[in-house]
Amino acid sequence: MAHASGMHSLEFKLPDLGEGLxxxxxxxxxxxxxxxxxxxxxxxxxxTAKAMVEVPCPYGGVVTARFGEEGTELPVGAPxxxxxxxxxxxxxxxxxxxxxxxxxxxGYGTSEAPARRRRVRQERPLSGASATAGQxxxxxxxxxxxAAAAPVxxxxxxxxxxxxxxxxxxxxxxxxxxxISPLVRRLARQNGLDLRELTGSGPDGLILRADVExxxxxxxxxxxxxxxxxxxxxxxxxxSPAPVPGSPAAAAPAEIRTPLKGIRGAxxxxxxxxxxxxxxxxxxxxxDATELMxxxxxxxxxxxxxxxxxxxxxRICTAALARFPELNSTVDAEAREIVRFGHVHLGFAAQxxxxxxxxxxxxxxxxxxxxxxxxFARLTEAGRTGTLTPGELTGGTFTLNNYGVFGxxxxxxxxxxxxxxxLGVGRIVxxxxxxxxxxxxxxxxxxxxxxxxxxxxxxxxGGFLRYVADCVEQPAVLLRTL
Numbered sequence: 001m002a003h004a005s006g007m008h009s010l011e012f013k014l015p016d017l018g019e020g021l022x023x024x025x026x027x028x029x030x031x032x033x034x035x036x037x038x039x040x041x042x043x044x045x046x047x048t049a050k051a052m053v054e055v056p057c058p059y060g061g062v063v064t065a066r067f068g069e070e071g072t073e074l075p076v077g078a079p080x081x082x083x084x085x086x087x088x089x090x091x092x093x094x095x096x097x098x099x100x101x102x103x104x105x106x107g108y109g110t111s112e113a114p115a116r117r118r119r120v121r122q123e124r125p126l127s128g129a130s131a132t133a134g135q136x137x138x139x140x141x142x143x144x145x146x147a148a149a150a151p152v153x154x155x156x157x158x159x160x161x162x163x164x165x166x167x168x169x170x171x172x173x174x175x176x177x178x179x180i181s182p183l184v185r186r187l188a189r190q191n192g193l194d195l196r197e198l199t200g201s202g203p204d205g206l207i208l209r210a211d212v213e214x215x216x217x218x219x220x221x222x223x224x225x226x227x228x229x230x231x232x233x234x235x236x237x238x239x240s241p242a243p244v245p246g247s248p249a250a251a252a253p254a255e256i257r258t259p260l261k262g263i264r265g266a267x268x269x270x271x272x273x274x275x276x277x278x279x280x281x282x283x284x285x286x287x288d289a290t291e292l293m294x295x296x297x298x299x300x301x302x303x304x305x306x307x308x309x310x311x312x313x314x315r316i317c318t319a320a321l322a323r324f325p326e327l328n329s330t331v332d333a334e335a336r337e338i339v340r341f342g343h344v345h346l347g348f349a350a351q352x353x354x355x356x357x358x359x360x361x362x363x364x365x366x367x368x369x370x371x372x373x374x375x376f377a378r379l380t381e382a383g384r385t386g387t388l389t390p391g392e393l394t395g396g397t398f399t400l401n402n403y404g405v406f407g408x409x410x411x412x413x414x415x416x417x418x419x420x421x422x423l424g425v426g427r428i429v430x431x432x433x434x435x436x437x438x439x440x441x442x443x444x445x446x447x448x449x450x451x452x453x454x455x456x457x458x459x460x461x462g463g464f465l466r467y468v469a470d471c472v473e474q475p476a477v478l479l480r481t482l
Contacts (some may be wrong), residue, residue: 010059011082014074015048017053017390024048025073025262031081035063040185043081046074047262052386056185061085073261184209186226191216209391265357274417277333283461284448287469288435289380289428293443295475304370310348310402311372316471317400317423318344318365319478324464326456327421328397338455347396347416348376349403350383357383358416360396404428410446420455423468424448447474 014024024046031043042054043063061083068074184207188195191212198215200207260268274280292312299307321328321344329340346364350357359379364372382388399416404427413424426446433442449465471477 003188004377007086009064009082009084010061012043012057012059012080014076014078014080015055016049017046017055023073024053026068026070027052028070029066030054030454031063031066033063033066037061037063037083042186047386048390051388051390053389055080057081057083059083059085070180077263085344162221172271182213188212193219193305267356270417271414274414276415278331278415279453280415280450281453281458281461282448282450283458283465284410284424285465285469286446287472288442288443289431289445290435290443291473292472292475293428299369305373307369308373308376310376310400311369313402313423313425313472314346314348314364314372314376314400316468316478317346317368317398319471320464320467321398322365323467324456324460326460327451327464329420329455330418331420331452331454341397343397345395345397347399348379348421349399349401349413350380351406352383354386356417357388357393358396358399359383359388359392360394362395398422401425404445409424410448412448413450415450415452419452421449421451421461421464423465424450447472 017024024047027046027047028045029043030045031037031041037043037057037060039060040056040057041060043057045052045054047053063081064084065082067079067081074080121435185195187193193212195212195214197206198207198211199205201211202208259265293309294313295307296307314339325340326338328344329338331337332339343363344365346361347358348361350359357380361367361372361375361379367375379388379392382392396416396419399422400426401411401413401422403411403413404425407427409426409429411426413422415422420451424447426448428443428445430440430441431444433444434440435442447465447469449461449468451461467477
């Protein structure tokens with residue numbers, strides 16, 4: 001809505017965060033109504049079915065409204081906030097009158113006349129600070145506009161000097177950057193990379209995450225993970241008073257229903273789909289892990305970064321997949337084809353307070369034990385704090401499941417759809433074992449392989465598992481492939 005002062009309001013909608021996600025839950029607002037925001041400043045933290053994501057706003061100006069309380073689930077495309085911007089918008093706001101914002105992030109911004117949005121916003125009951133939308137007054141001080149009783153239009157007009165003075169200072173003449181994902185923009189921003197220097201490999205020059213990561217590797221800096229956001233501590237619940245024996249309260253509690261949404265819902269859908277579509281089978285074997293444990297002790301005694309047991313098992317996995325590549329594949333049911341991968345993106349199951357997640361180590365086949373240890377540690381910490389990105393939770397070609405951490409010996413895990421196999425590792429415990437013809441106490445582990453019977457027969461699966469067991473029992477076997 002263009003005013004005499006040159007101010008107009010733009011509506012920022014929940015963007016498509018990628019990976020087929022259709023909704024997100026508001027976890028925490030990072031701005032208040034009346035705050036002054038700059039281009040790409042995170043304004044809200046949302047939780048999708050795969051990760052916690054801070055969503056940056058593509059506009060610079062004064063926040064005039066927020067849509068949705070914390071805990072509200074919004075579909076992609078629903079309004080998040082409205083921002084009053086000046087006559088000369090900052091980079092990428094692309095004021096074209098009734099044409100909308102110009103989409104500084106492809107897929108973001110407005111496409112209808114702001115006047116219509118004004119009417120919708122006034123008729124819709126808004127949350128908390130939303131009721132004070134339109135109280136953004138003249139002369140914002142320290143990034144926060146003063147509250148006033150004048151109408152929204154007049155107040156936004158009074159804030160023009162502040163918007164143009166602070167947010168407008170970032171403007172350039174280069175036009176919008178073709179980026180669809182806020183995750184890509186955040187990755188570039190955290191590593192000091194100017195997206196305008198990149199040529200996108202996507203459709204119509206769209207800049208993808210792979211383009212940013214390639215540029216960072218080429219510059220010798222490497223993509224670094226975002227500092228983990230402080231997790232929200234759980235609100236302690238007051239203990240309920242003990243029921244008096246014989247009273248109605250002492251009877252069995254009523255049923256409790258928990259919505260299947262967020263990570264729990266995504267896990268439920270994926271596991272059910274795997275059971276429906278994949279004809280899986282499982283084979284297992286006990287192995288003497290004594291020599292593997294001794295080898296790890298010797299590695300860590302030599303100095304340098306400590307090597308994790310999970311990293312050694314991952315190294316064994318990648319060597320086994322090189323010998324039995326049928327298991328590093330997926331089935332394209334529509335084309336009736338088996339797709340075999342030339343790379344190993346190794347997923348590993350991790351239990352967190354938010355549920356089961358499977359972070360993915362990219363190009364695990366090209367990493368040594370030290371690199372694998374470091375990447376497992378980084379992804380595990382990100383999973384614990386809820387800061388894993390959708391890109392770090394997808395794209396796996398094979399999964400390693402160390403369920404031994406739960407104190408169990410064996411399992412028949414469900415394959416992580418659409419992969420073709422999963423290696424399970426039980427706990428390593430002292431057991432009687434015949435070693436070199438004599439009974440001895442050895443460190444024994446149970447290994448299991450669950451595989452998609454469409455990609456191979458039992459001979460391949462058995463050969464893979466036997467090779468893994470041989471490497472566990474005699475780590476020197478790996479020297480053949482190093």
